[in-house]
Amino acid sequence: xxxxxxxxxxxxxxxxRQNGEGSQRLPPPDSSGGARGVLLQIENLSKVxxxxxxxSSQEFHAVDKAxxxxxxxKPEIFAVVGESGSGKTTLAKMVLGMEAASExxxxxxxxxxxxxxxxEMKTWxxxxxxxxxxxxxxxxxxxxxxxxxxxxxxxxxxMADKKEAPRYIxxxxxxxxxxxxxxxxxxxxxxxxxxxxxxxxxxxLITKPSLIVADEPVSMLDAxxxxxxxxxxxxxxxxxxxxxxxxxxxxxxxxxxxxxIAVMLRGWIVEMGPTEQVLGNPLHPYTQNLKNSIxxxxxxxxxxxxxxxxxxxxxxxxxxxxxxAGRCPAVMDxxxxxxxxxxxxxxxxxxxxxxxxxxxxxxxxVATPALG
Amino acid sequence: xxxxxxxxxxxxxxxxxxxxxERTVKAVDDITLRIQEGEVYGIAGESGCGKSTLLRVLLxxxxxxxxxxxxEVVYHLDGERVNAAEMTDEQQRDLRWRTxxxxxxxxxxxxxxxxxxxxxxxxxxxxxxxxxxxxxxxxTANYLRDLGLPEKVMASYPHQLSGGMRQRVTIALATILWxxxxxxxxxxxxxxxxxxxxxxQMLKDVQQNEGSTLVLITHDIGVHANLADRIAILYAxxxxxxxxxxxxxxxxxxxxxxxxxxxxxxxxxxxxxxSIPGRPPALDRPPSGCRFHERCPLAKDICKTIExxxxxxxxxxxxxCHVVEEELSHASAV
Numbered sequence: 001x002x003x004x005x006x007x008x009x010x011x012x013x014x015x016x017r018q019n020g021e022g023s024q025r026l027p028p029p030d031s032s033g034g035a036r037g038v039l040l041q042i043e044n045l046s047k048v049x050x051x052x053x054x055x056s057s058q059e060f061h062a063v064d065k066a067x068x069x070x071x072x073x074k075p076e077i078f079a080v081v082g083e084s085g086s087g088k089t090t091l092a093k094m095v096l097g098m099e100a101a102s103e104x105x106x107x108x109x110x111x112x113x114x115x116x117x118x119x120e121m122k123t124w125x126x127x128x129x130x131x132x133x134x135x136x137x138x139x140x141x142x143x144x145x146x147x148x149x150x151x152x153x154x155x156x157x158x159m160a161d162k163k164e165a166p167r168y169i170x171x172x173x174x175x176x177x178x179x180x181x182x183x184x185x186x187x188x189x190x191x192x193x194x195x196x197x198x199x200x201x202x203x204x205l206i207t208k209p210s211l212i213v214a215d216e217p218v219s220m221l222d223a224x225x226x227x228x229x230x231x232x233x234x235x236x237x238x239x240x241x242x243x244x245x246x247x248x249x250x251x252x253x254x255x256x257x258x259x260x261i262a263v264m265l266r267g268w269i270v271e272m273g274p275t276e277q278v279l280g281n282p283l284h285p286y287t288q289n290l291k292n293s294i295x296x297x298x299x300x301x302x303x304x305x306x307x308x309x310x311x312x313x314x315x316x317x318x319x320x321x322x323x324x325a326g327r328c329p330a331v332m333d334x335x336x337x338x339x340x341x342x343x344x345x346x347x348x349x350x351x352x353x354x355x356x357x358x359x360x361x362x363x364x365x366v367a368t369p370a371l372g
Numbered sequence: 373x374x375x376x377x378x379x380x381x382x383x384x385x386x387x388x389x390x391x392x393x394e395r396t397v398k399a400v401d402d403i404t405l406r407i408q409e410g411e412v413y414g415i416a417g418e419s420g421c422g423k424s425t426l427l428r429v430l431l432x433x434x435x436x437x438x439x440x441x442x443x444e445v446v447y448h449l450d451g452e453r454v455n456a457a458e459m460t461d462e463q464q465r466d467l468r469w470r471t472x473x474x475x476x477x478x479x480x481x482x483x484x485x486x487x488x489x490x491x492x493x494x495x496x497x498x499x500x501x502x503x504x505x506x507x508x509x510x511x512t513a514n515y516l517r518d519l520g521l522p523e524k525v526m527a528s529y530p531h532q533l534s535g536g537m538r539q540r541v542t543i544a545l546a547t548i549l550w551x552x553x554x555x556x557x558x559x560x561x562x563x564x565x566x567x568x569x570x571x572x573q574m575l576k577d578v579q580q581n582e583g584s585t586l587v588l589i590t591h592d593i594g595v596h597a598n599l600a601d602r603i604a605i606l607y608a609x610x611x612x613x614x615x616x617x618x619x620x621x622x623x624x625x626x627x628x629x630x631x632x633x634x635x636x637x638x639x640x641x642x643x644x645x646x647s648i649p650g651r652p653p654a655l656d657r658p659p660s661g662c663r664f665h666e667r668c669p670l671a672k673d674i675c676k677t678i679e680x681x682x683x684x685x686x687x688x689x690x691x692x693c694h695v696v697e698e699e700l701s702h703a704s705a706v
Contacts (some may be wrong), residue, residue, distance in 0.1 A: 019523055083564035084535050192651040193419075221589065222418035227635045228647035251566035256637040258647070293569040294639065295594030 009255050038110060039072035039210060039243060040095065045104035047090050060317050062090040065104065066268040072109065073208065078235060079258030079275065081251055082291070086264040089245045092215045094243065097121055104226025109210075127157055130204035131301045134216040137195035141186040146199050147184050153206040169206070174200045174231055175240055194225030201232065205240070212236075213245045219254060229255050251294050255276040255279045263287045266316045283350045285328045322353070330354060375448055376409040376553055376585050382443035387436075397424035397655045401609040402443070404682075409448075409552075412579060412586045414600030414617070416593060416632070420652050421587050422609040427557055430476055430587065432456040447472070449552070470500055473551035475575075476545050477558040482542050483530040489541055491528040496545055515548050518581075519574055522658065536567030540574050547578050554579070555587045560595055572599055593636060596619055605629050608653050608663040611682060615689040626692045627668045643671065645655045662694065670695045 003328070044065040051058045064087075070078055071149045078163035082088050094106065097113060104114040107223040113125060132140050140146055150169045155162050160168035176198040188196055197217060204212050218226045230253050236242045247255050253276055254261055262272040263284065271284040274357040282288045316323045325335040334353055381404055386397040388409060399422040407413045416422045428434040430445055445456040449471060459467070474481055476482050482696060484492050493512040503511070509526070510574065516525060530538055547554060559575065560568040572595060579586045588600055596603050605626065613626040624630045627688040633649040650667035653659050659666050665675040674694050681691040685700055 079682065083566055122568055220579075222652065225651070227637070227645050230637070231644065231647060234644075246640050251565060252637040252639060276642075277578060289566055291639065293565040293567070295568065295572070295592065340674050 012104065012295065036073055038069060038107070039341040040068070040070040041105075041317070042066060042068050042095065043105045043107075044370060045091070045094060045103050045106060046299050047087075047094060047099065048102040056275075057271050058318065061267045062317075063087040063094065066091055066262075066264075066267075066269050068246075068262060068269070068272070070211070070243055072243075075241050076259040077237055077244045077246050079254035079256050079261040080245060080247045080255045080264060080265030081249060082262060083249060083268070087267040088249075088264055090217055091264070092131075092213050092245065094337075096129060096213050097125055098131075114355050121272060127207040128209055129211045130199075130207060130209040132204050132212060132214040132217050134350070135220045136193060136200045137188055139200050140196065142188055143189070144189050145185055146196070147186070150199070150206060153203055157207045159206055159208070163273060168346075169202075170203050173199075173202050175205060175226075175236065178202065192225065193221045194228060197225075197229055201236075205236075205242070211243045211245065213247070215247045216249070217246070219248065219250065226253070233257055245288065251279065251290060256320045266319075268323060268351060270351045271326070271340075271348060277347055281346070283345060283348070283355060284324075284352050286324045286329050289327075289329075374409055375406045377587075378404075378406045378446050379430070379447065380443050380446070382426075382429060382445060383441045383448070384425055384434070385438050385439055385441050386425075387441075388649070395656050397659055398437075398609050399655055400429060401658075403606075403609075403611050404443075405586060405604060405611065405614070407585060409585055411581050411601045412599055414596040414603040415587065415589045415606060416421055416596055417592060417606035418591055418652055420655070421606045422655070423591075423606050424557060426606070427589055431472065431507055431555055432459065435472075441656075447553075452490055459600045467494075469546070469551065470549045471551055473549070474555045475546045475554065475556040475559050477561055481498060481521070483531055483538065483545075487529075488526070489495055489530065489533075492547065493526075493545060497548065498694075501551060512548065516544060519544055519577060534567070536570055539563060539567070541625075543571070543574055543578065547582075547584075551580055551584060552582075553585045555589070557589050559588070560592070561590065567592075568595070575599065593621075593633060596615050597671070608658055609655055610663055610692065611690075611692070612664070613689075613691040614682075615686075619689050623689075625685060625689070625693055625696045626664075626693050627670050627695070628664050629691075660694075 028156045032040040034279050044067055045063060046061060046065055049060045049064040051060050053267055062306060068078070070076065080088050080091065090099060094101050098289065101114060101160050108125065108128060117126060140149060147169070150172070151165055154165050154169060166180060173180055173183070178195065178198055183191065183195070183199060201212070201217075218229050221229060233246060234257055246257055248253065260273065261275040261278050262269045263278065263286065265286050266272070267345055271278055271282065278287065279291060282291050316326060319325065321337045322328070322335040322340050325331050328335065331351060338353075340353045342351040345355040345358050381402050383398070383402055384398055384400040386399060388395045394449075401422075403426065415423050415426065425438065428438065429440060432445065434440075440457065445454060447454045449467075454463075482516075483489070487495070490509055490512055494508040497503055497508040497511060513523060513526060516523065519540070521537070521544065525533065525537065525541060533541065539546065543559065558572050563571060575588075575589065575643050576599060578584070586599075588596065589688055590596065600617050602614065603617050603620045605628065606613050607628050613620065613624065613629045619650065620629065621633060624633050628648075637645060645681070648667055649669075653663060653666065661677045662668070662671070662675040662680050665671040668675065672694065678694070680692040680694045682690050683697060685696060686692050
């Protein structure tokens, strides 16, 4: 597959970096903080799957050279949006260490995660980065009392000794608007979806993580409970110093909660920048398409224009040029055979031939990994 | 245009009796509605509010423990008044898919995974009409072309199609026999916005081309806003508000509807939006009086004891709320 012309420029060129082997020998940084610097840095992260059809095998880039930097100075909510099959979840799994990356480097608090030992994954990384999944009822066993998960997590990570645990757990639960008395001894089916999701988030908070990766955390919830969870993420960011990667297909909540946003399409990050700019004035034709498709209670008339949909799920993944060329309203000849570079334009990065690098400094803060 | 389907004081409960413990879940409680021929009637509400139960009863496709304990569902077909409960199996079979059709949620589980799309269409058409395989293929190809679906869909297996395409194939399958009355249960729920828009456009096309009636059930007010002519809001098994779409969106009166609409995030502002306090009630022991009173910031004493009636507060705008009723009587007294 011709991927070589892909000149991803986000994040801005980092200082010459060492390869994975070199950086592994670095002394472990202070896990309590890293007061200034980079929380999460992923560079050209890719995940390749192979599809077999008979005797032929096809490569399939579920995530293709994604680069994202999240600073540790100020917690933020980083939204990742895209349609189903855009690689959002694969990206999340790689960030969580649940899926090994095929290529690229994943750094957390200046340490390369790709080749960290499994012991350290358990003692350090999983403590720092915690997941919240889509369906809280699938995350908890229906046969186990739900508070057991909280005590177990607290014990496993030695967050509090036996005597202290109830007080500590109650404290964590209060961050999500619950009390231990409310959920003690109850089974998941006795809770509403919103409550169960809150407990799932509380479980993630037990280890005092610096990053929560939330994969579609509200899409299973009722409309009336959805906003309470999204509001909670905003609160956590403001009061508990936790950054959140908020993965969703719901642009409205992404806009509402996200400080920055990355729009994914078939494994690519096609547009990334501050939410207000990206969704306020989308540049990439796909982002524009997404924005116009939000069923708002005010945009009913804008919907008369017909749109094209992908027919076969994998067709777009295996395109040689721009993956959106097949349904882009602004498609040019060049788009069919060449991969557009990511350029900085109007304070964001956008992966489209329509735009030229305007050289303006991105609002994305320059990452300075303290290596070497 | 006349009414095509109506319910009168419909009550449908789930009645279970396990190990001597009787449990009655009042999923649909005293619902009266009239759906007009040719309109798109939206039913909105959260999960567990009874909308899917209502749909099952409207479709006349329910089994115990779901039991209709009161009221009736009446179809008006070709000028005839047919009580759903009195239909024979034969009549029902005749009606289903040809006259009354149903678009299910989760198209992945609907299409047969080991048959090509065209074969699924053939199975479906041949069950209702006497057709050969080539006839049904031709019919399918024609219909898919009319709806703007690419021809290569026909020879594909369901898993090869994208989620949106699969859902559109399901819609095509459900409507290929030109039904007069189509029920759609959360047709766009698992889909993302672009695909959702494509599916909504297609539903619109199908409905407008044939002038059929569409009953659309979804919790997503945004979808209703773009598709429905009238919206009914269900809360805990009760119809709490019903009006034209525009009225519901611009001038909702029931506190629950107001919450539901105000809590919708939009791209206009990032200001903090309030969520509805509390949680939906369990329907085996619904709250007394108004079922929303525990979560309602406007609740008064009367709301805790007396159930509000659905009253017409403006032409064709119905709502069931004591507070609104009181305001109205004050206004008329002045």
